[in-house]
Amino acid sequence: MSALQPSELDRPTLARDRSAADADLKSVSAALRRAEFGDRMRSLLLAAPLLVLLALSFGIPIVLLLSRAVYDPTIADALPKTTAALTGWNGQGLPGDDAFVALAADLKDNQAKGTAYELAKSLNARLPGARSQVLKTVRKLESADGQAALGAIKSVPFWSAPSTWPTIQNGTRSLTSFYLLSALDLRWNADGGIERVPPEQAIFIQVFLRTFFVAASVTLATLILGFPLAYLIANVPKGLAAILIVAVLLPFWTSILVRTAAWTVLLQKFGLVNDFLLFIGVTGDRLDLMYSRIGLIIAMTHIQLPFTLLPIYSVMRTIPPSQMKAAYSLGARPFTAFRRIYIPQVFPGVMAGCMLTFILCLGYYITPALIGGASDQLISNFIANYVNVELNWEMAAALSFILLVFTLALFGIFARVLGLDRLKLV
Amino acid sequence: MLLSPYPTAGERIRITLLWLWCGLVILFLLVPILIPVPLSFNSGAFFIFPLEGLSTRWYEVVLGTQRWRSAIGNSLIVAFGTTLIATTLGTLTAIALSDEKFPGRRIIMPLLLSPLIVPVVITAVGSYLFYARVGLASTYAGIILAHTALASPFVVVTVGASLTGFDRNLLRAAAISGAKPLTSFFRVMLPLILPGVLSGAAFAFVTSFDEVVVVQFLASAGQRTMPLEMFIGLRERLSPAITAAATLMMALSIVLLVIANLLARRGRTAPNA
Numbered sequence: 001m002s003a004l005q006p007s008e009l010d011r012p013t014l015a016r017d018r019s020a021a022d023a024d025l026k027s028v029s030a031a032l033r034r035a036e037f038g039d040r041m042r043s044l045l046l047a048a049p050l051l052v053l054l055a056l057s058f059g060i061p062i063v064l065l066l067s068r069a070v071y072d073p074t075i076a077d078a079l080p081k082t083t084a085a086l087t088g089w090n091g092q093g094l095p096g097d098d099a100f101v102a103l104a105a106d107l108k109d110n111q112a113k114g115t116a117y118e119l120a121k122s123l124n125a126r127l128p129g130a131r132s133q134v135l136k137t138v139r140k141l142e143s144a145d146g147q148a149a150l151g152a153i154k155s156v157p158f159w160s161a162p163s164t165w166p167t168i169q170n171g172t173r174s175l176t177s178f179y180l181l182s183a184l185d186l187r188w189n190a191d192g193g194i195e196r197v198p199p200e201q202a203i204f205i206q207v208f209l210r211t212f213f214v215a216a217s218v219t220l221a222t223l224i225l226g227f228p229l230a231y232l233i234a235n236v237p238k239g240l241a242a243i244l245i246v247a248v249l250l251p252f253w254t255s256i257l258v259r260t261a262a263w264t265v266l267l268q269k270f271g272l273v274n275d276f277l278l279f280i281g282v283t284g285d286r287l288d289l290m291y292s293r294i295g296l297i298i299a300m301t302h303i304q305l306p307f308t309l310l311p312i313y314s315v316m317r318t319i320p321p322s323q324m325k326a327a328y329s330l331g332a333r334p335f336t337a338f339r340r341i342y343i344p345q346v347f348p349g350v351m352a353g354c355m356l357t358f359i360l361c362l363g364y365y366i367t368p369a370l371i372g373g374a375s376d377q378l379i380s381n382f383i384a385n386y387v388n389v390e391l392n393w394e395m396a397a398a399l400s401f402i403l404l405v406f407t408l409a410l411f412g413i414f415a416r417v418l419g420l421d422r423l424k425l426v
Numbered sequence: 427m428l429l430s431p432y433p434t435a436g437e438r439i440r441i442t443l444l445w446l447w448c449g450l451v452i453l454f455l456l457v458p459i460l461i462p463v464p465l466s467f468n469s470g471a472f473f474i475f476p477l478e479g480l481s482t483r484w485y486e487v488v489l490g491t492q493r494w495r496s497a498i499g500n501s502l503i504v505a506f507g508t509t510l511i512a513t514t515l516g517t518l519t520a521i522a523l524s525d526e527k528f529p530g531r532r533i534i535m536p537l538l539l540s541p542l543i544v545p546v547v548i549t550a551v552g553s554y555l556f557y558a559r560v561g562l563a564s565t566y567a568g569i570i571l572a573h574t575a576l577a578s579p580f581v582v583v584t585v586g587a588s589l590t591g592f593d594r595n596l597l598r599a600a601a602i603s604g605a606k607p608l609t610s611f612f613r614v615m616l617p618l619i620l621p622g623v624l625s626g627a628a629f630a631f632v633t634s635f636d637e638v639v640v641v642q643f644l645a646s647a648g649q650r651t652m653p654l655e656m657f658i659g660l661r662e663r664l665s666p667a668i669t670a671a672a673t674l675m676m677a678l679s680i681v682l683l684v685i686a687n688l689l690a691r692r693g694r695t696a697p698n699a
């Protein structure tokens with residue numbers, strides 16, 4: 001019955017189907033299917049505007065950004081003649097003179113078009129130090145033609161270095177794994193295998209590990225602080241519970257920026273936290289909490305605590321106290337009852353809260369930027385820095401790609417194992 | 427309920443320790459958000475207790491100077507625009523999704539919620555890249571569009587929750603009584619789910635008003651919002667004006683979200699007519 005919307009009844013075609021229905025069951029089910037199809041299309045149409053808007057304002061931008069991580073035509077576009085000259089080259093030693101001539105011609109074209117700097121920057125991302133060499137060569141080529149150009153380019157030792165031409169050949173392929181590998185501190189070696197970059201160039205693995213470490217520390221801290229409070233709120237009389245829950249929700253409703261601002265005030269050398277530590281005698285000296293790892297973890301713990309606590313509380317609320325009493329009356333010691341009756345039931349809530357906090361911590365940007373020191377910047381800060389300061393979109397895209405893979409994988413596990421309903425926080 | 431009727435000494439100690447620990451956690455939760463309030467009324471220029479004296483000079487800075495006033499104006503433009511679009515489209519989508527016949531609900535729901543999960547820097551950088559190409563960078567429209575993506579999940583969820591208490595037979599009854607679909611929406615459905623819609627709108631407003639990362643990438647110098655002005659101020663020089671701005675923003679979001687939650691609660695317990 002529910003499939004037949006009354007609004008369909010006044011449609012003449014459907015009315016005819018209905019009258020035939022008594023005789024022919026088949027036509028009834030066909031009409032039902034048609035009506036259902038209409039309903040489906042109508043509800044899809046209702047959802048369409050938001051879905052389209054989300055695709056435009058959220059989906060396409062992210063796909064576009066991620067595509068920059070694997071698609072970089074800058075070098076291929078800038079060096080068309082060199083690209084053609086290198087097609088037959090096997091990558092061993094130095095290419096023939098025709099490649100040098102083609103490169104000289106390409107460089108002159110770039111200088112004429114004003115794109116030489118962009119090319120230099122793009123090569124520099126793959127081959128540190130290339131920027132100044134390219135610009136130097138371009139200047140030398142200005143007054144050289146033909147054979148002189150070949151001489152000019154060969155007079156710069158950079159172009160005869162062993163790693164230069166393989167890098168250029170790699171760069172002429174628009175579809176590249178270079179940036180994704182770089183984001184994991186990996187690179188192609190001369191034999192076509194993947195190797196770790198030398199330790200002095202490796203930065204990103206360390207940043208990812210740092211991000212994971214901070215996220216894990218914050219998750220653990222919120223659990224230690226939040227679990228007992230959730231238990232208390234779930235087990236006190238209603239009125240008191242309402243007051244306590246407001247104490248959790250007030251910071252939850254305050255924006256991350258405002259809370260980060262509050263912590264920058266609190267963590268100052270002459271701020272309240274140092275006053276407090278001196279007062280209780282934990283330290284004899286004022287600590288440098290601003291721009292430190294510990295300050296960052298404290299502030300992030302404060303911001304994330306409600307995210308961990310609320311899913312735990314919403315599960316604890318559903319566990320009747322009589323269960324624990326039954327366990328006691330059957331002779332279980334408090335710890336046994338807690339471990340074998342209570343913990344298994346609240347476990348999904350604990351998992352939901354901890355996973356949510358961990359996932360959100362991976363993407364922190366504001367708090368590390370304002371409270372963390374230079375060695376406490378998380379992966380999001382590196383992404384922003386590559387866009388704002390280095391203007392290296394490809395590297396920003398590659399780091400985003402990897403961060404997004406981690407985030408979405410965890411979110412997928414969350415949705416699959418725990419269900420999206422556990423995302424509801426109030 | 428915490429103590430059994432005949433508590434042992436060990437139990438008493440455990441419960442006392444629990445209370446003590448929770449008291450400390452509550453202090454940890456509340457003190458940081460309350461700290462900016464007294465500081466914002468401090469007459470001195472430093473963040474050190476004890477305060478020098480009571481004054482509203484920092485509020486005069488925030489509400490009086492051109493820089494902050496234009497930031498407040500920009501914030502309001504963006505937040506109202508976002509609220510309008512996110513609430514309208516989010517409500518329509520929630521209604522569509524509340525129909526159990528909606529195709530692919532299990533796929534669409536995680537997609538709709540993903541703006542909450544995807545690290546906001548990625549959203550911001552992606553929008554910056556795409557909007558620059560289509561001419562939306564440094565426009566209010568661009569910022570509003572990006573904020574709508576971040577705010578609409580809240581509307582879909584809150585309206586969706588209020589729709590679980592909505593009896594679809596009412597729409598059938600309205601149709602039988604001769605109401606056109608639009609009429610039955612405005613006169614039957616909307617009044618019943620209005621608490622949920624308003625609550626979603628408040629969530630959307632606060633999400634946009636508090637947002638700083640997307641704005642940082644998309645806004646031109648003249649489009650700085652209040653949070654962005656705060657962020658820049660915090661990076662450059664800590665001024666007590668920031669505590670005044672923080673107090674104002676905190677008051678606004680707390681008031682709006684208290685209303686939103688009261689409405690949401692009312693929406694969920696709405697009588698099933």
